[in-house]
Amino acid sequence: MLSAFDKYTIHPGMSSGGSTVRIGELSKRTGVAVPTIKYYLREGMLPPGELTSPNQARYDETHVHRLRLVRALIDVGGLPVATVKEVLTSVDSPSDDIEKLLGTVQHALFPGPPPSSAATQAAAEDEVRALIGELGWYCRDNHPAVSALATVLVSARALGHSEFLDTVRRYVTVAEQIGVVDLDYIVDRLGVDGMVESVVVGTVLGDTALIALRRLAQVSESAKRFPDRRRPAAPA
Incomplete structure (x- = not known):
């Protein structure tokens, strides 16, 4: 069970290297439900994972980090999803x-x-x-x-x-x-x-x-x- 601090800790500069996980494990690590993760993927708020088959993908630490950022903006910052999407555009445009x-x-x-x-x-x-x-x-x-x-x-x-x-x-x-x-x-x-x-x-x-x-x-x-x-x- 993630503590409130662990759930929203932000670690800028996290590399994409290291182990990868499937969406179910990504959900467990971040506390974000699988349907919600899929919604973020469809909306472009979360980058696509690495396809391992037509219907399967794997995700790495950059996805864990982005999900924690999204949830921090929504749950702690109180921002609506539409605003979070706008803000993330800035994050993705260095x-x-x-x-x-x-x-x-x-x-x-x-x-x-x-x-x-x-x-x-x-x-x-x-x-x-x-x-x-x-x-x-x-x-x-x-x-x-x-x-x-x-x-x-x-x-x-x-x-x-x-x-x-x-x-x-x-x-x-x-x-x-x-x-x-x-x-x-x-x-x-x-x-x-x-x-x-x-x-x-x-x-x-x-x-x-x-x-x-x-x-x-x-x-x-x-x-x-x-x-x-x-x-x-x-x-x-």
């Missing part, structure tokens, strides 16, 4: 252009803005661009994060939270530090293939990690501010 890689992955991850007044959305996007300019950050005007952050502001104001932009400004220092950590993780990977995958892993799984850490920090800060409201520890 490039040393970090900005392009980040842009490709981020465009796949950001949903389109929900329906709202075009004028209201445009005004909020102008506010976001002004903030970016004020901070001295580099970002293309059409980056999906601009629209996503503007949508947040529009939604907050519709709920009566007109001051939420002040909170966003307080996030800036933390966000800058996260950007440094993310890029350190990416450039430290050896080789273009490892770098490409680290963009995907660092961005998708990093998002989930940050959400979890935020929740933990909120609980901890709440306990500090309201010690009298802390729940008593459960009996051993």
